[in-house]
Amino acid sequence: MDKPVIAVTMGDPCGIGPEIIAAALADPAITALCRPLVLGDRGAMERGIAVAGVKLAIASAPDLLPPLDASPHTLYLRELSRLKLDEIPYGAPTKAGGDACYRYICEAAKLCLDGTVQAMATAPINKESMNSAGHDYPGHTELLAELTGTPEVVMMLAGERLRVTLVTIHEPLARVPELVTFDRVLSTIRITHDALSRWFCCAPRLAVLALNPHCGEGGMFGDEESRIIAPAVAAAREAGIDAAGPVSADTLFHFAAKGGYDAVVCMYHDQGLIPLKLLHFDDGVNVTLGLPIIRTSVDHGTAYNLAGTGKASAESMKAALVMAARMAQQGCQ
Ligand SMILES: NC(=O)C1=CN([C@@H]2O[C@H](COP(=O)(O)OP(=O)(O)OC[C@H]3O[C@@H](n4cnc5c(N)ncnc54)[C@H](O)[C@@H]3O)[C@@H](O)[C@H]2O)C=CC1
Ligand SMILES: NCC(=O)COP(=O)(O)O
16 A cells, blocks of 8 residues: 555644644655644644654645655645644634634544545644634544444553553543443453454453552442443453453452553553553653544643743654554555
């Protein structure tokens, strides 16, 4: 396969998205692997290029794709908004920015679905901005599930030493217990197993976490383990999946990070993302599993406190592009 074309959504123009994209695309190791097509805004990207301090010329690509012999000093941009810089100041959510980043994501999903591009990699959005513009989604994950007509998707965050997947994603902690159902645990295990088998390793070994301390301590600290998680793990094992659990979350990560498991199925967002970011803040990648398209993302947010300073690390953006390119190459085999 030729170098895959990857739609790169610019994310929130008031955050670090434009500058980390500029820094990532100025790295010849990235453009050696893929042909990035940025979906975003010219003014915001020019500002990001200046902040990143890199030499990139913007080429407008309204309907063209980056050619195979594209210069590594050219950033191909499909302009989907024309924002004025005074309506997108750094460091705060704006309705204009929220509306624009929604449109970048929708266009990227469309280009993936119709086969124009082989994958999408997303820079961070601010959920408050997107919601203030009337797009009521907790994140990319839920929006992409809807845009692609996918009833069940799973968020995975991945690094060299640890992968975590989540049974519940963007939910208030107080609602987690009622959302941890047999069906949801089992489908998260199954989607994790299927996606890992396809993209990452051939016979994945999964650990499934408990919700409560000490696996519920025989019911003293909760019964979700015996009532819901253990039966879901048993059903997964009957289906031929190598899943262990429920296991206590406090110790499991120690063994998983030493290579004992290929992924850890976690019950809620912070249960998985705290250990993941402790090990992989700089180079972790968020991958949406279960979609009919390839979507990777940075593992961090808009970092409003750093936007415009040039201090933000572009390593997670680079890792997201590398992973999207590898998955796109594998998808064609
Ligand atoms: N993929 C996405 O679109 C994501 C979006 N978000 C959104 O981002 C917004 C801000 O979320 P926060 O919880 O404040 O998390 P955040 O990741 O934006 O910031 C947390 C801390 O990490 C630092 N940080 C983040 N990225 C960095 C980088 N590349 N280099 C160096 N330091 C970095 C920030 O300066 C801050 O101190 C929220 O609206 C959230 O929903 C959060 C995570 C992922
Ligand atoms: N903490 C991860 C996160 O919030 C990313 O969400 P999404 O925008 O990828 O759905």
